Structures are given as C-alpha cells and as structure tokens.
C-alpha cells in the first residue's frame with residue numbers, strides 16, 4: 001500500500017536507517033561514557049565505539065580511521081577546512097580556488113575569508129554545472145593554498161571531475177578539499193586515487209543521524225594541518241575540541257558501513273528508480289528539461305524544469321510528495337536558485353524547476369504515483385497558465401514588455 | 406508553512422479560468438508580473454458598456470498557489486461590480502479573505518494591479534472608440 005506523504009527530497013536529508021538507530025541506542029542508556037575518560041570501562045567502551053566508527057567511515061572513502069575528525073555536520077567541516085587551511089598556511093599564500101555552484105557552506109565561508117584578506121577565485125561552470133581540471137589549473141597562482149570543489153551538487157546532482165582536479169592539485173602542491181556531502185555513500189570514493197586532502201561529509205545525507213559530520217584530514221603525503229576554530233579540551237588531534245557525541249558517531253559509523261556494503265546494489269536501484277521517474281515524466285510532458293549533467297550525475301537526483309509552470313505552484317499540486325523547488329516566490333526573495341542561474345538556465349525556467357531526490361527507501365510504486373501526479377498537475381497548471389496559452393498561440397514570450405514588480 | 410484552507414480551495418478548484426478575446430470591444434485585459442519574477446497574472450473583464458457593470462471575469466496565472474488563489478478570488482469578486490467598485494478592491498481584502506501569509510502579500514498586490522490594469526484597458530478602449538462613433542453619428 002502506498003503511504004502518503006511520499007518523501008522524495010533525499011538531497012535535503014535522509015531518513016535515518018532503522019539499523020542505524022538500533023546501533024545507536026545502547027550508547028544513550030548503557031554505554032554512555034565519555035570517550036575521553038581513560039580511567040574506567042565506560043570511557044573505554046565509548047572510545048572503542050568511536051574508533052570503530054572512525055574505521056567504518058575511513059573505509060568508505062579509502063582513508064584510515066585516524067584521518068577522520070568528527071564535527072557537528074558538513075557545514076562545520078567545510079568551515080574548518082577552509083578557515084583552518086587559510087589560517088595555518090597564511091605564510092605560504094592567501095589564494096583559494098572554488099566554483100560558483102558550491103553549497104553556501106563553502107561560498108559564505110569563502111566570502112568571510114575574503115573580508116579577512118584572502119583572495120578567492122570563483123570558477124564559472126558549463127551548462128551542465130561542471131568545471132574542468134584545466135579551469136582549475138589556469139586559476140592556480142603561486143599564492144594558491146587551497147582548491148575547494150564539491151564532488152556532487154545538491155541541487156542538480158552534477159558530479160565534478162574530482163580525480164582530474166585532484167591530480168592538478170597534486171602536480172602543483174596545492175591542497176584539495178571537496179565537499180562530498182552528496183556523494184559519500186552514493187558513489188565510490190577513494191581519497192588516494194582522487195588526490196583528495198580534505199573531504200567534508202554529513203551523517204544526515206547518508207541515512208545517518210543529524211548533527212554529526214566528519215572532515216577527512218590527510219595525515220600523510222602531505223600531512224595536512226589545520227588551525228582549529230573551536231578551542232577547548234584538545235579532542236580530535238586538537239582540530240576540534242568538545243566531548244564526542246558517541247551515539248551520533250556510532251550512528252554515522254553504522255551508516256557508513258551500510259552504505260559501503262550495499263553501495264553497488266543501491267546505486268543500481270536508485271538509478272533505475274530515477275530513470276523511471278525521469279522518463280515517465282519527461283516522455284509525457286513536452287518542454288520539460290533536465291537540469292544538470294545528463295550522465296555525470298548522482299544516481300538518485302532528477303532536477304526538472306517545466307516550462308510555463310511555476311515550481312512552487314506545482315509543489316502545492318503535488319503536496320503529498322515532498323520535493324524541493326528552485327523557485328522562491330516570497331517577497332523576501334524573488335531570486336530563483338543561484339545554481340540554476342550559474343548554468344545559464346533562464347530565470348523563468350529556473351522558477352519552473354522541481355528537484356526529485358530518490359533514495360534508499362523509495363519504491364517503484366511511489367515513482368509511478370509521483371510521475372502520474374506530476375504529469376497530471378503540470379498539464380492542469382499549463383491550462384491555467386497565460387504563458388502557455390501565449391506560447392501555443394505563437395507569441396514569443398521574450399518579445400513582451402513585462403511589467404515586473 | 407502550511408497553506409490556509411481558503412488558498413487550497415481556490416488552488417484546487419480555481420474559479421473562472423480561461424480567456425476572452427482580448428480584441429473584444431467590451432473586454433478589458435490586465436497582464437501583470439513577469440516570468441523571470443515567478444508570477445504572471447492575466448485578468449480579463451467583460452463589461453456591459455451601457456451599465457458599466459462587469460458581467461464576467463476570467464483569469465490565467467503563472468505563479469505559486471497564493472498567486473493562483475488571489476486571481477481566482479479576484480474574478481469572483483469582480484462579477485457584478487461596477488468599474489468604480491472594482492477599482493476600490495484592495496489587496497488587503499484579498500490577504501484577509503485568503504489568510505495569505507506575509508511572504509505572499511505580494512500576490513495580492515499583483516491581483517490588485519491586474520484588476521486596475523484590466524479596468525484601465527477597458528476604459529482606454531472605450532475612449533479610443535468615442536471619436537469614431539461620434540463621427541458616424543455626425
């Protein structure tokens with residue numbers, strides 16, 4: 001039986017896998033020791049649990065457990081990576097290279113660093129949302145200390161050529177950070193093969209709990225050092241103080257282990273669901289467009305624009321389905337998504353976009369229900385749309401002098 | 406943010422969706438908003454020129470649910486009103502009737518603009534016709 005509402009917003013967050021919750025529970029009520037307590041079994045048990053989780057996470061990305069620093073989430077991880085490198089390597093240089101469709105966690109951190117005198121290059125992307133390794137190479141100067149390019153975009157699902165970029169960074173001896181929040185657990189990652197020095201990940205995007213994240217910090221070739229942003233008891237090799245949230249860490253570890261052991265099947269499954277959804281919608285709706293890269297994209301992500309229909313209006317019509325829209329029709333912000341804009345998607349099509357994020361718990365039945373509903377509602381709203389009527393009558397919408405407000 | 410029942414009712418069962426021939430003598434058309442801003446409303450009135458009463462109204466809207474509901478409500482209110490009464494409709498009345506949240510107040514403003522634009526368009530057409538008719542009569 002189909003249960004409403006249907007969750008298809010897995011790029012926003014994911015359901016915590018029940019197996020993860022189960023693994024966490026004893027660490028609230030039985031093994032509740034402080035992982036830093038060296039003098040009793042409660043502390044030892046907690047420390048062991050944390051170390052096991054580190055290993056589980058390390059294994060998922062080709063790192064060692066010791067290279068994982070726990071944080072409150074990827075926003076903090078990225079803040080620590082960028083600010084930590086900028087402060088630690090300021091004698092070496094003051095230039096950072098990133099790109100325009102990064103998550104705000106990166107862009108706003110970069111902006112703050114700019115106010116503190118760091119120079120930041122924001123590379124443009126192509127119409128699919130990609131940067132190239134050549135673009136990165138051309139942007140490097142002898143003052144560049146860090147390149148930060150995300151592995152996969154949260155809105156459009158585009159996957160960046162991270163391994164090529166990592167190679168360029170290695171050649172030039174520049175540190176490479178990647179915001180891999182959307183990719184960890186969804187795509188195979190190997191920090192060695194990809195030349196990654198720092199990597200941000202987040203529990204709640206990979207069927208783990210909210211409020212926990214990690215930063216991979218390379219220990220060897222080169223040993224990366226970071227100036228901490230949070231001072232205190234010197235936890236996490238001094239890079240991030242604060243008592244470790246053991247249950248959350250155990251949950252993140254378990255989530256990583258599940259992602260790793262089930263990845264091959266899960267990629268196939270979510271990809272098949274995504275393609276089923278995409279084709280059932282797009283084959284039945286002329287003038288619908290896939291945003292992002294056609295093939296180099298996250299298996300579960302489909303971001304589609306429906307010409308002549310406004311995204312938020314459409315969301316009301318499919319209100320039993322949890323999705324996101326690239327449109328923000330509020331008086332505070334009439335701006336559509338900066339990511340879609342960066343691809344050169346026109347504002348009117350950006351306002352018409354819906355992001356579907358499929359994940360571990362979606363079913364084929366849900367996909368069929370959602371695709372039928374979307375086709376029906378887009379058709380209904382087009383009948384109600386003056387733009388659709390004008391376009392059908394052959395009016396060039398661009399020729400009209402719109403009275404914007 | 407959950408939507409009010411009134412918004413949902415108009416969104417799910419919009420009143421008076423459609424169009425009149427914009428060239429029609431007794432038709433006034435108001436087209437406001439812009440696609441790149443995320444909403445466009447087209448509101449049309451059919452006026453009895455003898456009485457100045459709006460006999461019918463239609464709309465089509467590209468926009469969020471609140472924009473659709475605001476224009477649907479506007480067409481309901483316009484029917485049977487004189488042009489002067491139509492010009493008196495305030496966006497705040499739409500806000501109240503639909504319980505629009507603060508971030509959606511601009512949708513009601515757009516609906517008021519559309520009403521005024523439609524009335525103005527009808528009046529301009531009438532004025533443009535006056536001299537011609539006078540000539541025929543003379």
Ligand SMILES: Cc1ncc(COP(=O)(O)O)c(C=O)c1O
Pocket residue numbers: 011012072073074075076103105150152153154179181182201202203204213
């Ligand atoms: C690409 C990307 N980076 C960073 C973040 C921030 O992660 P967190 O919610 O763990 O702070 C998100 C999630 O919103 C994301 O999608």
